[in-house]
Each structure stands twice: as structure tokens, then as C-alpha cells.
Amino acid sequence: QLQLQESGPGLVKPSETLSLTCTVSGGxxxxxxxxxxxxRQPPGKGLEWIGSIYYSGSTYYNxxxxxxxxxxxxxxxxxxxxxxxxxxxxxxxxxxxxxxxGAIDYWGQGTLVTVSS
Amino acid sequence: SSELTQxxxxxxxxxxxxxxxxxxxxxxSYYASWYQQKPGQAPVLVIYGKNNRPSGIxxxxxGSSSGNTASLTITGAQAEDEADYYCNSRDSxxxxxxxxGGTKLTVL
Numbered sequence: 001q002l003q004l005q006e007s008g009p010g011l012v013k014p015s016e017t018l019s020l021t022c023t024v025s026g027g028x029x030x031x032x033x034x035x036x037x038x039x040r041q042p043p044g045k046g047l048e049w050i051g052s053i054y055y056s057g058s059t060y061y062n063x064x065x066x067x068x069x070x071x072x073x074x075x076x077x078x079x080x081x082x083x084x085x086x087x088x089x090x091x092x093x094x095x096x097x098x099x100x101x102g103a104i105d106y107w108g109q110g111t112l113v114t115v116s117s
Numbered sequence: 118s119s120e121l122t123q124x125x126x127x128x129x130x131x132x133x134x135x136x137x138x139x140x141x142x143x144x145x146s147y148y149a150s151w152y153q154q155k156p157g158q159a160p161v162l163v164i165y166g167k168n169n170r171p172s173g174i175x176x177x178x179x180g181s182s183s184g185n186t187a188s189l190t191i192t193g194a195q196a197e198d199e200a201d202y203y204c205n206s207r208d209s210x211x212x213x214x215x216x217x218g219g220t221k222l223t224v225l
Contacts, residue, residue: 039216046219047152047160047203060213096159100214103150103165104205110159
């Protein structure tokens with residue numbers, strides 16, 4: 001059974017860079033035809049797709065976040081990562097990592113990241 | 118603003134049928150997938166592709182699409198179906214994905 005687990009700081013200061021890692025177990029992140037991505041959900045609000053990386057390394061980002069987002073993969077550790085720069089309070093959210101094969105079929109449990117000084 | 122539009126809230130009597138819709142131009146070219154989210158939990162995929170259910174999803178959940186509208190139908194809604202439902206698909210460019218704003222389903 002595939003499992004995904006987010007990790008990273010729960011508190012980030014405004015203007016700094018948010019960094020999260022997703023560790024994948026029960027399957028290889030190098031498997032073909034899968035995207036590995038990030039979704040977030042501000043408290044009390046809806047889901048927002050942030051971006052994803054294809055197994056080949058191609059990246060796809062939400063146009064509204066593209067200038068601040070970087071998603072990368074470390075196949076040796078079976079992990080992928082999210083970096084979101086110049087954060088503000090509006091970036092406070094639960095961040096989910098996920099596997100996407102068209103539809104998003106596996107989700108991490110989510111991790112709350114608060115942007116505050 | 119979302120490129121996929123959902124009604125914010127829908128209600129259904131216990132055991133009745135309810136349809137939750139998702140509208141967007143990209144749905145003319147791409148299928149939507151549907152997710153159920155209960156409070157404090159990660160979303161769960163309930164419908165994908167033309168009308169496919171992942172293992173473990175009850176067959177009272179079904180999906181359909183016509184023109185720029187995708188629909189999730191729950192036939193014989195149960196109390197445990199009360200949740201937020203989100204649609205997701207590629208955006209109009211085809212280069213990224215987008216979620217609808219979500220529909221809060223209340224089972225009366």
C-alpha cells in the first residue's frame with residue numbers, strides 16, 4: 001500500500017521560504033506515468049493545486065504561484081519536495097503531498113504550515 | 118478565482134438522490150475527478166475518468182459529463198456521505214490542474 005508523509009517546519013516567518021518534503025513508501029517514486037504533487041488548503045477554505053512533477057522530471061505549476069514555487073525529486077531517497085518563496089500570511093494552509101495519475105489517488109495526511117513572525 | 122465552478126452547498130434527504138455539478142470550459146476536453154473530504158481528514162478520490170470508482174468506494178457514487186459540466190451523483194445518500202466534495206481537472210491550457218471551489222453536502 002502506497003503511503004505519503006509530509007515533513008517540514010510548522011512555522012515560517014513572512015518573506016522566508018517554506019520548504020516541505022514528502023516521503024513515499026510502498027512504491028517507487030521513479031515509476032512511470034505518475035505525477036507527484038502538492039495541494040494546499042487554507043483554514044476553512046477549499047483545495048488549491050500548487051504543482052506537480054512528472055516521473056521524467058517535467059514540472060507543472062499553478063500559474064498564480066509559478067513565480068514562487070519549485071518542486072523537485074530525490075529518487076535516491078524516494079522523496080519529493082516543495083519550496084515556496086516569499087511567503088505571506090495568505091500562504092498559511094494545510095499542505096498535502098499526493099500522487100497524481102490524472103486523478104489524485106493517494107494523499108498524505110497533510111501538514112499545517114503557519115506563516116507568522 | 119477557480120476555473121471550475123461548483124454550488125457552495127447542497128442538501129439531500131436521507132436515502133434520496135443528489136447531483137453535485139462542476140462547470141468549466143476545460144471539461145469539454147478533460148474528465149473531472151471527484152473528491153470527498155470530511156472534517157480534519159485528507160480528501161478521498163471517489164470518481165475518476167468517464168465514471169470509475171476506486172476500490173472501496175460504494176456503487177451509489179457515480180459520475181457523468183455533458184458539454185462543460187461534470188456531475189457527481191449519489192443515489193440513496195447515507196448519513197456518512199455528508200462531507201465537502203471537490204471536482205478537479207486540467208485547466209483550459211491543459212498544462213496545470215485546478216480544483217472547483219467545493220460543495221458542502223448536508224444529508225437531512
